[in-house]
Amino acid sequence: MRVKIVLGTAREGRKSEKVAKYITRKAQELGWEAELIDVRDYLLRHTRRWNVTPEMERYRKKILEADSLVIVAPEYNGSYPGELKILLDTIYDEYEALPVGIVTVSVVTGGTRLLMELRTAMLNYRMLPVAQVLLYNVDDIFEGEELMDEKYIERVERLFRTLEKYAKALKPIRDEVREKLTRDVEGL
Numbered sequence: 078m079r080v081k082i083v084l085g086t087a088r089e090g091r092k093s094e095k096v097a098k099y100i101t102r103k104a105q106e107l108g109w110e111a112e113l114i115d116v117r118d119y120l121l122r123h124t125r126r127w128n129v130t131p132e133m134e135r136y137r138k139k140i141l142e143a144d145s146l147v148i149v150a151p152e153y154n155g156s157y158p159g160e161l162k163i164l165l166d167t168i169y170d171e172y173e174a175l176p177v178g179i180v181t182v183s184v185v186t187g188g189t190r191l192l193m194e195l196r197t198a199m200l201n202y203r204m205l206p207v208a209q210v211l212l213y214n215v216d217d218i219f220e221g222e223e224l225m226d227e228k229y230i231e232r233v234e235r236l237f238r239t240l241e242k243y244a245k246a247l248k249p250i251r252d253e254v255r256e257k258l259t260r261d262v263e264g265l
Contacts (some may be wrong), residue, residue, distance in 0.1 A: 078138060078241055079110045081143045083163035085150030088119045092215040093182045097149040099224055100180060100233065104147075107237050114139055114161045121167065133167040141255060144244040145176045146204065147236070152191035154181040161192060162198075170258060174250035176243035178208040178236045187211035205247065206237040 082104070084097040097113055104111035119132050129137075140146070150157050181194050183186020188211050199206045210232045212218065218226040224233070 078108075078214060078244055079142055079144045080104050080112075080237075081139055081145075082111060082113050082147045082149060083161070083164070084113060084115045084117075085148055085164075086153075086158045087115075087120060087160050088151070088158070091151065092223055093149050093151050094223060095219055096180060096182055096212060096215060097119050099219070099222060100147055102222075103233055104237060106178070109237065112139065116164050119164050119167075120160060121163050122152070136164065137171055140175070141170045141258070143175060144248070144251075145178070145240040146166070146172075147178040147240070148195060149180040149182065150188075150191060150195070152181060152186060152188045155190040155196045156197075157191050165198065172202040172204045172256065173254045174246060174247040175204045176207045177204045178210070178240050178241050179206060180210045180212065180233075182212050182215055184214055187213045194195060205243060207243045208236040210236055221228065239246065 082097055082101045084093060086093050087166065097115075101111045101113045114136070119136055121130070121132065148161070149212055150161055153159075177199050179192055179199075181191045192211065196206045210229065212229065218224060219227055224230055
């Protein structure tokens with residue numbers, strides 16, 4: 078199974094980075110082929126849906142390789158960071174039938190409002206949100222780079238079990254969509 082983990086904030090001092098690195102490492106420990114995608118590497122000023130930049134094409138190729146996606150993001154003002162929205166908006170059809178896990182990071186709410194917003198967005202992109210982990214107070218549950226709270230460790234493992242089940246079930250649809258996308262690009 079191939080998973081892409083999107084770190085959805087470019088903020089300095091972001092606690093989400095520790096979480097995203099842990100999620101990536103945990104996926105690898107579970108036998109997944111995991112890659113971290115950092116929005117800092119794709120800082121776009123605005124969406125350019127019809128004017129594809131090299132950054133957008135690089136992101137597109139990574140998504141087309143994926144069997145599933147995990148988005149790790151902090152809650153910003155009741156929603157998700159603008160740089161994540163811009164990155165997600167650079168492609169559309171490539172997301173179809175991609176199961177997604179959402180990992181929220183928030184001190185106050187655990188990211189419940191962020192989770193609601195991202196679920197809605199994922200459905201609009203024709204992804205299927207199937208699992209989530211809401212993390213409160215990262216400094217209290219991490220020791221260095223390691224997650225220390227057993228209940229959160231189990232939630233992360235369950236996230237990957239759920240993603241794998243849906244990734245296998247949705248594979249025929251993803252294959253059909255990706256074949257069509259390839260034909261459309263080659264036919265241009």
